[in-house]
Amino acid sequence: MSFTNLKMKSIHTHNPVILKVEGLKKYFPLRRGFFQRLAGKVRAVDGVSFEIEQGKTLGLVGESGCGKSTVARLILKLLESDEGKIFYQGQDIQTFSEKKMKPLRKKMQIIFQDPFGSLNPRMTIGQTIEEGLRILGIQNRQQRKARLQKLLEMVGMSAHSADRYPHEFSGGQRQRIGIARALSVEPDLIICDEPISALDVSIQAQIINLLNDLQDKLGLSYLFISHDLNVVGYLSHKVAVMYQGQIMEYAPADRIFENPQHPYTLALLAAIPNIRINQKKDKENKLKVLGGEPPDPLNPSPGCKFQTRCPFAESHCRKNEICLKEISKEHFIRCSRAL
């Protein structure tokens, strides 16, 4: 790794901000019962703010349904937000028309969890990737072919895979193809929505290494969405921990893991089964168990969203809205215990 790369990858140095999200909100209607009556709303994303720096990775973690994918779709404007701002390289893209968005769509790409559903089964790998090159405006067929070979090579696929169809490939290979497709339009930012969760365990490290190499080589920025804290800790420079549509803790990766401060982050970390075990007490490798149930979306109580499960909750946690506070440099938590 060259010196410049080392600098790019370091947790505590700063690069210019490529994407900034401010107070993002999205509520979905919640329908219940036989007549699908409107019963209330799901606060899928409830005031989310963060920044991603050039060449760096922001990890977004949290349990199923906490709003991670919705954040991704809002950023790409695949979904209209109810409130909030999205700045791409300083421009407020929230107000952009579809026409003005078009060139930006190339700059922000997404790869999905499911490498099976996200490739068109009737197109060869070559056709799929070339589509991106055409969008990029490479008209010359020869140039497109050359670029296609380069992309396949970059993601570790052989040149003759271009003429084959998705079903001929394994999950890991399809994920590589999805990454090549995302790269075809020369993006700056890639949103990775659980890109390795559907893969065989022995293949996951290959994709993690690939994403890391591409970041070093191309200076890509990632929003890396995952529920696997070990992967997030390995890949991310900063981490945002989400619960029920809100960011509960936001800090450089090492601090999230070595000095977590929010009770929810503590609970998440304590729940990861660890492979470091004791000889004597094989069975005493106790996971800390978080009790309680998530809040009822139909009757949200005021105050902290984590109050129903938090071992530290006190009466004032149940009264007032709690804001993100900076407890030490660049380390934010949303908890009444932060004074």
Added chain:
Amino acid sequence: MANKTDLISVNKLKVNFRNNTEIARAVDGVSYTVRREETVCLVGESGCGKTVSALSILGLIDSPPGEIVSGEILFAGKNLLKLGEQELQRIRGNHISMVFQEPLTSLNPVFTIGDQITEAIRIHKVIAPDELYERCIQLLKDVGITAPQERFNDYPHQLSGGQRQRVMIAMALACDPELMIADEPTTALDVTVQAQILQLLKSLQRSRSMSVLYITHDLGVVANIADRVYVMYAGIIVEQAYTYQLFHHPRHPYTQGLLASLPNLSKRGQRLYSIPGTVPNPAHKPPGCPFHPRCPFAIDNCRIQCPEMCNYGNEHLARCPVLYEKNPDI
């Protein structure tokens, strides 16, 4: 620990699946035992044959396309593979039960959970109605369902994923089994809910002196719950050991590779080790050691002959003579 008696032993089990043109050797000569009051993990990647080997125990392999080619499964002195359907059903009901990965598809959506648990109890026991209700409520309590009286009349879709898995476990406990087979019961759940279910299984295993055969692909879960571990790859067992031993002195290149490839914060900046290549298709397994195309230590012989288990002592066995010759010590 070593002296507990065997509860079930699977010996040299082979199961094939046949479709019009191909034969997939899904389980290709697998042997493992579960002893009384022991939690044993069967760990391996998708498609390596974990579920098929467990379903064979319960006689639940559909034939065709499946076919149990050879082997035996001994339980209480009987070979389960030789039993008729009626006898098997008695075993399934009274001695061995199973919890599946996806609780929503294994619970019937149109019956309340109370109905389903009482049914599970009634199949195996003649019992008075009010006693039946009491027993059902007690089971729901045992698996940590709060307010069981109110939950009794809920339908599966009214419960969270973790609660549904608890109900599945309650049903599996209904017959007081000696062996519970749990097939990836937490894979669909969040880590915080997974921790609850693992804790629950551990405490039930102890309080009821059950044995548990726990199937997973997650090494973290294995480290947390298992007394002993069997590692499967492409239809065979490649390594077996006590849990501590497996994680601290893995002896098969596949196990070593898997452990080395796990990411975490402390490996930041280092390149992760990654096992090259992909998992073989069970209908086109390579000859010799099925791991040889991906193995950094492979020698010519590995491509020809599937190796035998090498014994490292203390019930630690690994199917790799190459590493054994390098370092046979314990």
